[in-house]
Amino acid sequence: xxxxxxxxxxxxxxxxxxxxxxxxxxxxxxxxxxxxxxxxxxxxxxxxxxxxxxxxxxxxxxxxxxxxxxxxxxxxxxxxxxxxxxxxxxxxxxxxxxxxxxxxxxxxxxxxxxxxxxxxxxxxxxxxxxxxxxxxxxxxxxxxxxxxxxxxxxxxxxxxxxxxxxxxxxxxxxxxxxxxxxxxxxxxxxxxxxxxxxxxxxxxxxxxxxxxxxxx
Numbered sequence: 001x002x003x004x005x006x007x008x009x010x011x012x013x014x015x016x017x018x019x020x021x022x023x024x025x026x027x028x029x030x031x032x033x034x035x036x037x038x039x040x041x042x043x044x045x046x047x048x049x050x051x052x053x054x055x056x057x058x059x060x061x062x063x064x065x066x067x068x069x070x071x072x073x074x075x076x077x078x079x080x081x082x083x084x085x086x087x088x089x090x091x092x093x094x095x096x097x098x099x100x101x102x103x104x105x106x107x108x109x110x111x112x113x114x115x116x117x118x119x120x121x122x123x124x125x126x127x128x129x130x131x132x133x134x135x136x137x138x139x140x141x142x143x144x145x146x147x148x149x150x151x152x153x154x155x156x157x158x159x160x161x162x163x164x165x166x167x168x169x170x171x172x173x174x175x176x177x178x179x180x181x182x183x184x185x186x187x188x189x190x191x192x193x194x195x196x197x198x199x200x201x202x203x204x205x206x207x208x209x210x211x212x213x214x215x216x
Contacts, residue, residue, distance in 0.1 A: 001042045003034055007052075011037070014056055018063040022081050024149045024209040029080065033059060071157040084150045088205070092198050099194045104187035113179050122181075126174040130189060134166050137196045140203050151206035158199055165192040 003011070011033055020026050033055060040051045067076040070086055070093060077085070114122065141159060144152065168188055176182045 001038055003038060003048070007037075007048050008034065010048075010052060015063075018060075019065065019078055020063060020081075022077075022148045022150055022153070023213045024151075025081055025084065027213070029059075029063075071154075075153070075157045077153055081150055081153060085154050088150065088202075089154050092201075095198070096191050096195050100187040100191035103190040104183040107181050107183040107186050110181065112181075114175075119175055119179060123172075123174050126186070126189060127172050129193070130169050130172070133193050133196050134169075137162060137166065137199060140196075140199055144203060145207060145210055147210050149206050149209040151202045151209060154202045155199060155206060158195070158202075162192065162195040162199055165195060 011030060014033075015021075015026060015030060020029055036055045036058075037048070037051050040046060040055065041048065044051075046054075062080045063078045065076050066079045066082055067073045068082055068086060070089065071082075076082075141163075144155060165188060169185070169192060171185065174182055174185045174189070
């Protein structure tokens, strides 16, 4: 038994109340709920209202608003969104601190003294890379489509972290007073570059999801 227009609107309204406005998940959840309702109405010969509350009660657990340490407790989303986001982001989560620690360790072990010319040249290269990376990140931040997807949720959770990294790089001096590379500053730069790449990766995923569902 197919649902009529008003019944479909009831399901749509339920999803709105549950904050299922993420386009890459909404249609899938909508199809599942509608299919469950139609099947139960046909097989058990029950009315829409009874089946609607029965089915939505089953879905309430999956659609409950929750948070995760992976993104920070300040960011919440329906459980089904969060689980998909965790699955996509988990393998990237440890790369930024790993890149920082590896860079810090390697540079800390280096005991090179550089001439003033080389020091100035290296400092300039690091400064240029920093500025270009900041410009790229800000461009991605501004140009991101406002439509909501699982990937836009990931971008929202990572944007502030990367922005704070950019602020910490404002010092622009990648050498310490002894003429050695500053492991903290250089490690932070490598971590920031990787963080911007990760942001770009999910930015592309976000744009692709919007194109897939043909929403501009």
